[in-house]
Amino acid sequence: MVTSNQAPTLSAESQAQIDRELAKYPADQRRSALMSALRIAQVEHRWLSNELIAVVADYVGVPPIAAMEVATFYNMFDRAPVGRHKITVCTNLPCALSGGYKAADYLKQKLGIGFNETTADGKFTLKEGECMGACGYAPVLLVNNHSMCNHMTPDAIDKKLAELE
Amino acid sequence: MLEIEIDGKKLTVPTGSTVMDAANSIGVHIPHFCYHKKLSIAANCRMCLVQVEKAPKPLPACATPVTDGMKVYTHSDMAVKAQKGVMEFLLINHPLDCPICDQGGECQLQDLAVGYGQSGSRYEEEKRVVANKNLGPLISTDMTRCIHCSRCVRFTEEIAGYQELGMPGRGEHTEVMSFIGKTVNSEISGNVIDLCPVGALTSKPFRYSARTWELSRRKSVGAHDGLGANLVVQVKNNQVMRVLPLENEAINECWLSDRDRFSYEALNSAARLTQPMVKDGGQWKVVGWQEALELVATKLKGITASHGADSVAAIASPNSTLEELYLLRKSLAGLDIRNLEARTRLGDVRFETKAAGWLGQSIVDLAASESLLLIGSTLRKEQPLLAQRLRQSVKKGLKLALINPHDDELLCAVAGKLVVRPDQLVEGVLAVLKAAADITGKAVPADIDLAGVEVSTEARALAELIVAGEKKSLVLGNIALQHERAAELHAAAAALAEIAGATLGLLRDGANSVGADIVGFATNKDLITANKKAYVLLHSELADLKQGAKAAFEGAEFVVAMTSFADEARDYADVLLPVSPFSETSGTFVNMEGKPQSFNGVVRPLGETRPAWKVLRVLGNILGLNGFDYDSSEAVRGDVLNGDIAKVLDNTPAKAVAVKAQATAGLVRLAEVPLYETDALVRRAPSLQATVDAESAAQLRANAATLASFGLVAGGNACVQQGGASVTLAVAEDAGLPDQVVRVPFGRATLALGSGAIEVIKA
Numbered sequence: 014m015v016t017s018n019q020a021p022t023l024s025a026e027s028q029a030q031i032d033r034e035l036a037k038y039p040a041d042q043r044r045s046a047l048m049s050a051l052r053i054a055q056v057e058h059r060w061l062s063n064e065l066i067a068v069v070a071d072y073v074g075v076p077p078i079a080a081m082e083v084a085t086f087y088n089m090f091d092r093a094p095v096g097r098h099k100i101t102v103c104t105n106l107p108c109a110l111s112g113g114y115k116a117a118d119y120l121k122q123k124l125g126i127g128f129n130e131t132t133a134d135g136k137f138t139l140k141e142g143e144c145m146g147a148c149g150y151a152p153v154l155l156v157n158n159h160s161m162c163n164h165m166t167p168d169a170i171d172k173k174l175a176e177l178e
Numbered sequence: 179m180l181e182i183e184i185d186g187k188k189l190t191v192p193t194g195s196t197v198m199d200a201a202n203s204i205g206v207h208i209p210h211f212c213y214h215k216k217l218s219i220a221a222n223c224r225m226c227l228v229q230v231e232k233a234p235k236p237l238p239a240c241a242t243p244v245t246d247g248m249k250v251y252t253h254s255d256m257a258v259k260a261q262k263g264v265m266e267f268l269l270i271n272h273p274l275d276c277p278i279c280d281q282g283g284e285c286q287l288q289d290l291a292v293g294y295g296q297s298g299s300r301y302e303e304e305k306r307v308v309a310n311k312n313l314g315p316l317i318s319t320d321m322t323r324c325i326h327c328s329r330c331v332r333f334t335e336e337i338a339g340y341q342e343l344g345m346p347g348r349g350e351h352t353e354v355m356s357f358i359g360k361t362v363n364s365e366i367s368g369n370v371i372d373l374c375p376v377g378a379l380t381s382k383p384f385r386y387s388a389r390t391w392e393l394s395r396r397k398s399v400g401a402h403d404g405l406g407a408n409l410v411v412q413v414k415n416n417q418v419m420r421v422l423p424l425e426n427e428a429i430n431e432c433w434l435s436d437r438d439r440f441s442y443e444a445l446n447s448a449a450r451l452t453q454p455m456v457k458d459g460g461q462w463k464v465v466g467w468q469e470a471l472e473l474v475a476t477k478l479k480g481i482t483a484s485h486g487a488d489s490v491a492a493i494a495s496p497n498s499t500l501e502e503l504y505l506l507r508k509s510l511a512g513l514d515i516r517n518l519e520a521r522t523r524l525g526d527v528r529f530e531t532k533a534a535g536w537l538g539q540s541i542v543d544l545a546a547s548e549s550l551l552l553i554g555s556t557l558r559k560e561q562p563l564l565a566q567r568l569r570q571s572v573k574k575g576l577k578l579a580l581i582n583p584h585d586d587e588l589l590c591a592v593a594g595k596l597v598v599r600p601d602q603l604v605e606g607v608l609a610v611l612k613a614a615a616d617i618t619g620k621a622v623p624a625d626i627d628l629a630g631v632e633v634s635t636e637a638r639a640l641a642e643l644i645v646a647g648e649k650k651s652l653v654l655g656n657i658a659l660q661h662e663r664a665a666e667l668h669a670a671a672a673a674l675a676e677i678a679g680a681t682l683g684l685l686r687d688g689a690n691s692v693g694a695d696i697v698g699f700a701t702n703k704d705l706i707t708a709n710k711k712a713y714v715l716l717h718s719e720l721a722d723l724k725q726g727a728k729a730a731f732e733g734a735e736f737v738v739a740m741t742s743f744a745d746e747a748r749d750y751a752d753v754l755l756p757v758s759p760f761s762e763t764s765g766t767f768v769n770m771e772g773k774p775q776s777f778n779g780v781v782r783p784l785g786e787t788r789p790a791w792k793v794l795r796v797l798g799n800i801l802g803l804n805g806f807d808y809d810s811s812e813a814v815r816g817d818v819l820n821g822d823i824a825k826v827l828d829n830t831p832a833k834a835v836a837v838k839a840q841a842t843a844g845l846v847r848l849a850e851v852p853l854y855e856t857d858a859l860v861r862r863a864p865s866l867q868a869t870v871d872a873e874s875a876a877q878l879r880a881n882a883a884t885l886a887s888f889g890l891v892a893g894g895n896a897c898v899q900q901g902g903a904s905v906t907l908a909v910a911e912d913a914g915l916p917d918q919v920v921r922v923p924f925g926r927a928t929l930a931l932g933s934g935a936i937e938v939i940k941a
Contacts, residue, residue, distance in 0.1 A: 063357075063358045067357070075341075076340060076341040076342065076344075076357070077357040077360075078341055078342065078343065078344030078346070078355070078356060078357040078360075079341055079344060081344060081346045081357055081358075082344045082345060082346050084346075085346035085347050085348070086346075086347070086348045
């Protein structure tokens with residue numbers, strides 16, 4: 014977790030990953046790698062503080078406001094601290110028709126938090142998400158942006174929560 | 179060429195034109211907000227929707243390329259319906275605060291709403307409210323009014339060269355802002371005020387002070403740099419309220435530097451001198467013009483009679499008009515006084531051009547060069563709009579190379595650069611010269627000794643760049659022209675230009691430096707350290723001169739200051755004559771490309787202030803001289819510029835100067851005149867003085883290793899000693915400087931410092 018009075022840094026591993034992304038684009042179009050670079054930085058620091066955005070922009074070699082534009086455009090970038098596990102429930106129409114809201118309500122009741130809130134122990138954050146392209150497996154949810162869980166009935170949710178440390 | 183028909187009118191346009199270009203070329207107006215001829219196409223306001231035959235829906239004129247045989251209807255039912263629809267959406271979130279909005283009366287949204295808006299709104303929900311941002315001392319924000327045209331964002335990125343503004347957020351949460359906590363620091367930032375089609379970005383100094391319909395618009399010319407930007411000065415109740423650019427594609431395009439835009443604040447400063455004053459027994463006494471001028475005439479006559487004409491010197495600001503300088507020369511010539519200088523910051527008395535030093539070509543031609551080698555220039559700060567123009571040229575293929583004592587960002591691609599110590603600038607040019615001579619097999623002039631000059635790979639690359647191609651330019655900037663070996667730089671650069679077949683240009687600092695040369699305000703003597711018995715000062719102040727000026731003036735028997743300000747010269751002058759700044763006099767500036775631009779006074783002179791050319795005419799009459807019966811400044815101009823101006827422009831070194839590489843070591847100072855220290859007006863403009871650029875005028879900068887070697891830390895303070903004086907400055911890091919170089923600007927904060935060895939200690 015980043016403390017506010019210390020400039021965040023990118024680990025060597027993150028830097029290597031960003032370098033790999035940068036290599037995919039022409040040298041004069043480094044800006045193209047911004048979205049990946051921000052994703053990599055978010056994986057390392059869990060959320061994108063203003064300071065971290067500036068660090069990423071500096072690393073990619075673009076003005077900080079250019080990175081800010083990207084970081085604020087996409088809702089999978091977190092601009093505020095989140096818990097260790099960010100659970101994003103899809104509530105778009107196909108999911109909603111197949112129990113998306115029920116899954117969300119179950120999570121709210123089980124975790125004792127609402128959307129955009131974090132449990133007191135800092136373990137879980139609950140978010141409302143947009144279509145994840147898996148309507149056939151509704152209800153779906155995402156854990157930490159990267160792992161997709163299908164058919165999230167209350168039993169499946171219980172099982173998943175137990176797995177998450 | 180493509181054929182297109184717009185509203186029934188047939189025309190042909192070049193391939194690649196947009197419908198907007200085609201419409202503009204025949205004077206058909208298509209309403210728009212985000213489109214601007216100098217900016218990239220965004221097509222995000224949708225106001226310019228037009229009907230195109232066979233297209234199923236209206237198309238944005240600004241982003242639709244013309245195809246052969248296209249038929250466009252800009253005011254058909256379909257087009258107008260689309261435009262009205264867009265206008266309704268734009269007005270949904272726009273506050274109806276026109277009565278308290280500074281943009282009111284000159285607002286594109288207001289104007290187009292008259293043509294395309296409804297009398298009422300169907301929208302009854304809550305309007306969006308956006309927090310205002312602090313963009314610095316020059317730009318005021320009312321972000322709720324923003325319609326997201328993104329002109330300001332594109333301006334900072336494309337024209338100013340660095341994206342300082344952006345549009346974070348998405349959909350209706352999008353807001354134009356700078357990065358958290360940052361201000362907009364570009365030297366040409368004020369242009370976003372003109373670009374903003376609504377009242378979201380307005381001028382902070384002008385805020386709430388007048389309505390646009392109360393202002394008269396009068397033409398003038400920028401008085402702070404050699405570009406000679408064309409101005410529209412807006413006046414109310416005989417007071418300059420604000421300054422806007424007057425479009426002139428050959429000079430300033432449609433832009434204006436912040437220095438030209440905001441320096442007007444000084445014109446209304448409380449420090450203005452409004453009455454002639456005479457020091458009588460150590461006390462200042464207000465006198466009439468006749469009495470003051472008679473005293474000046476008597477004193478000058480007396481001193482020339484008793485000490486000789488050589489004991490008097492005149493020092494004028496290079497921002498003085500041609501007419502002022504000519505009449506000053508003419509009146510002093512009546513007393514046989516020939517010591518005249520307007521190159522107030524000249525570092526090398528050997529520096530002399532055959533005729534007036536100028537850019538060597540027009541600004542447009544310079545920008546159209548294939549390659550350009552810039553020697554000793556902080557271009558963005560010296561000539562902000564020229565830097566902007568070259569930035570656009572670089573995008574079109576200009577190869578820009580630099581020999582500089584710093585590595586300041588030009589915010590454009592640089593084809594090659596050689597960063598040297600400030601005292602190795604001559605050697606840097608010699609290295610490129612040697613390489614160029616090697617490549618071309620041409621001989622260098624005999625006065626230039628290339629023995630011991632080592633050619634680095636960078637120098638060789640620059641030489642290869644400048645000898646190749648057809649249209650090449652080589653330009654000496656302020657750092658080079660104010661250098662203590664300026665004459666050697668001049669000779670070496672001239673030889674390099676000769677060998678490379680490039681045009682040699684000088685970037686002159688003042689608005690009328692070229693004109694001053696034409697009049698003959700150049701002596702090649704150091705008039706300050708010569709401690710003359712009497713000095714005549716025209717618009718020049720201590721901060722325009724070198725160290726020792728104050729002592730020289732205090733030690734002189736008689737100093738007459740022709741100035742617009744009472745706050746400085748009263749310390750050392752004996753007579754203060756209130757003369758008009760550029761806004762209150764008619765006159766002429768000859769810009770860097772040798773183009774004379776005449777202007778009229780835009781307001782009446784303040785108090786008893788009089789235009790200096792009139793004052794000098796009367797002085798000539800009081801001195802009993804012939805030929806002082808001018809009745810207009812045009813008549814004076816006719817006496818100076820009688821014939822082809824090209825004949826009095828020549829950058830060739832007047833005399834051969836021996837040039838030889840010298841080894842240097844130890845700590846060295848890079849002294850340059852900061853952006854907002856250039857002249858009496860700029861130094862008294864409060865808003866400019868509150869900018870980040872003004873802050874850096876009181877800073878010592880060096881690279882991390884150099885700072886560490888003196889135990890200095892960025893953010894701390896340092897005591898700088900030079901020429902028997904010391905000042906304390908804030909410390910900042912500048913990674914682009916070579917080792918053992920301290921960048922200590924030349925301005926009011928460092929006025930006490932002299933030249934020679936410099937010492938730095940932690941304070």
